[in-house]
Amino acid sequence: MGRILPFTNDPHRETRDLMPWLITGRLEPEEQARVETHLAACEECSRELAAERALASEVAELPIATGIGWAAMRDRLDNAAQQASFVPAPQPLRRRFTIRRIGTLIAAQAALLAAAVTVTLRAEAPMAPYHALGSAPAAVGGNAIVVFRPDARESDISRLLKNNDARLVDGPTAANAYVLRIPVSERAHALDRLRGDAVVVLAEPLDAAALK
Amino acid sequence: MSDGSVAHRQTGENASVATPEDLRLFAGVCARERDAFEALYRLYHPRLARFLLNLLHRPPLVEEVLNDTLFVVWERSDTFRGASKLSTWIFAIAYRKAMKALRRLDEAIEDRDAELRPSDGDTPDAPFGRQRTQEALMAAIGKLSADHRTVVDLTYFHEMGYREIATIMDCPVDTVKTRMFHARRHLRRLMDGELADWL
Numbered sequence: 001m002g003r004i005l006p007f008t009n010d011p012h013r014e015t016r017d018l019m020p021w022l023i024t025g026r027l028e029p030e031e032q033a034r035v036e037t038h039l040a041a042c043e044e045c046s047r048e049l050a051a052e053r054a055l056a057s058e059v060a061e062l063p064i065a066t067g068i069g070w071a072a073m074r075d076r077l078d079n080a081a082q083q084a085s086f087v088p089a090p091q092p093l094r095r096r097f098t099i100r101r102i103g104t105l106i107a108a109q110a111a112l113l114a115a116a117v118t119v120t121l122r123a124e125a126p127m128a129p130y131h132a133l134g135s136a137p138a139a140v141g142g143n144a145i146v147v148f149r150p151d152a153r154e155s156d157i158s159r160l161l162k163n164n165d166a167r168l169v170d171g172p173t174a175a176n177a178y179v180l181r182i183p184v185s186e187r188a189h190a191l192d193r194l195r196g197d198a199v200v201v202l203a204e205p206l207d208a209a210a211l212k
Numbered sequence: 213m214s215d216g217s218v219a220h221r222q223t224g225e226n227a228s229v230a231t232p233e234d235l236r237l238f239a240g241v242c243a244r245e246r247d248a249f250e251a252l253y254r255l256y257h258p259r260l261a262r263f264l265l266n267l268l269h270r271p272p273l274v275e276e277v278l279n280d281t282l283f284v285v286w287e288r289s290d291t292f293r294g295a296s297k298l299s300t301w302i303f304a305i306a307y308r309k310a311m312k313a314l315r316r317l318d319e320a321i322e323d324r325d326a327e328l329r330p331s332d333g334d335t336p337d338a339p340f341g342r343q344r345t346q347e348a349l350m351a352a353i354g355k356l357s358a359d360h361r362t363v364v365d366l367t368y369f370h371e372m373g374y375r376e377i378a379t380i381m382d383c384p385v386d387t388v389k390t391r392m393f394h395a396r397r398h399l400r401r402l403m404d405g406e407l408a409d410w411l
Contacts, residue, residue, distance in 0.1 A: 017389040018374075020396070026373035055399060058349050059368040070253055073279050077246070077286070153276065 011038040015045045022049070023056045072155050079158040082168065142169035142179030144191060145206045150176070152199035160197060164190035179206065234298055242289045253282050256299075259370065260306055266365045267310050267358055277313050281306040296379055303370075304380040307362065314358055352402035360395035363388055 014031075015038045021027050022035050039045050144166070148157055161168060165186060171178030182190045187205060194203035234255055240248020260281065264274040284305050292301050353361055362381065366372045374392070378385045 017393055020367045020392055021374055024367065024371045026371065051400065052396065055396065055403075056368045058345065059353070059364060062346060062350060062353075062369075070250060070257075072275065073253060073282060074250075076279060076283060077249075080287075 011035075012042060012045065015039060015042070016048065019045075019049055019052050020056065023053055075155050075158050079154050082158075083154075142181050143184065143187060143206050144180045144182050145177050145202070145204050146180055146194060146200060147177045147202040149199045149201055156197075156199045160194060160200070164193055166190060177202075238289065238292070238298055241286060249286050252285070256282065256302060260302070262369065263303065263362075263365055264306060264310055266353065266369075267307075267362055268313065269354060273313055273317075277306065277309045280309050284309075297376070300372075300376050300379050303366070303372075304382070307380050308382075311358070348403060349399075352399050355402060356395055356398055360391055360398065363391045364395045364399070367392060 011034060015035045018027060018031060018035050022032060027035065039049060160166070161180070164182060166180040166182045169179045169181050173179075191203045191205060194200045234252065237248045237252040237255065241252055257278070260278050261274060264277050265271065268274050268277065281302065285302060292298065296304075353364065356364065359381070363377060366377045366380065367374075372380075374385050374388045377388045381388065
């Protein structure tokens with residue numbers, strides 16, 4: 001008395017537990033032999049097996065429609081490749097921050113970036129119009145700053161960049177802002193479209209004239 | 213394989229068995245071949261979509277988790293050491309991503325009191341026969357916990373053994389058996405009226 005049997009020594013329970021995998025033919029030969037031996041002698045388990053087969057077949061036949069495609073993944077790969085070429089050390093896009101704090105950071109950052117762009121443009125404007133062989137491509141300045149919602153997906157960002165003919169120049173900055181280059185003639189409309197998008201928190205022009 | 217498909221169980225050879233085809237494509241993925249990845253994506257897409265839709269019940273979230281999963285396969289192909297089947301490794305990634313997504317959602321993922329509530333009952337234009345049985349079964353599966361749904365789907369649709377499921381869910385094999393037992397019991401109870409028609 002008082003001896004506790006491990007479950008595997010209880011053929012009734014073992015049969016009950018392993019029944020689903022007997023039905024799908026996924027038991028080891030010795031397990032299958034034990035279960036079948038018990039089934040031959042146990043009417044309750046035989047009835048249970050019949051009901052379980054019906055359940056198994058219904059579950060297997062359930063039509064679950066799937067409507068998702070490769071297009072989103074292709075965009076993501078393109079975007080990842082693009083990011084890799086723009087940002088030396090990629091950082092996660094999703095960060096937790098508060099919108100209020102961002103406002104301050106962005107204002108300060110926009111001013112700094114605008115100053116930097118102005119200085120860069122002034123310094124580079126008179127440069128000689130030739131390149132030495134093997135020289136690195138000239139750095140391209142940005143002319144807009146954008147902050148995406150923290151839950152924005154890479155596919156959203158990629159779509160917005162493509163739709164607005166924008167290129168990612170820098171970012172994410174400390175405040176998770178991205179610096180974009182948008183063709184000047186298109187910039188005002190592009191910024192309007194960006195501001196109207198649900199995943200965009202902020203979209204502002206970035207140059208000295210715009211900040212005056 | 214076209215997009216927007218319905219996942220059907222492969223007949224004949226077991227659906228979850230790694231084929232030379234998926235290993236061949238995976239070798240291409242390791243060599244950073246985009247075409248091989250696209251083919252592997254299309255090969256796994258229907259099964260993963262079915263698995264994730266059953267688990268998450270939210271199509272937009274399924275799309276995100278499915279692509280997150282296969283993106284890991286692309287980006288971290290070097291971490292597959294061949295200790296398990298390729299399909300087990302990929303499903304384990306999908307399961308972890310799905311559970312993380314469920315935890316991230318600040319909402320209930322199941323209705324634990326569902327069985328205590330009065331049934332909605334049939335309306336006069338309720339569908340009959342097989343369609344009704346399937347709808348009732350889908351509703352019943354929807355009332356299971358995410359873990360129970362996972363075990364049922366991996367067992368009966370994807371035809372995986374309990375050891376493989378334990379690897380995917382990172383739990384002991386006895387836990388898989390217990391989850392399956394409770395899930396079956398719940399389904400039988402929820403499908404009480406329909407069960408007679410099956411036998």
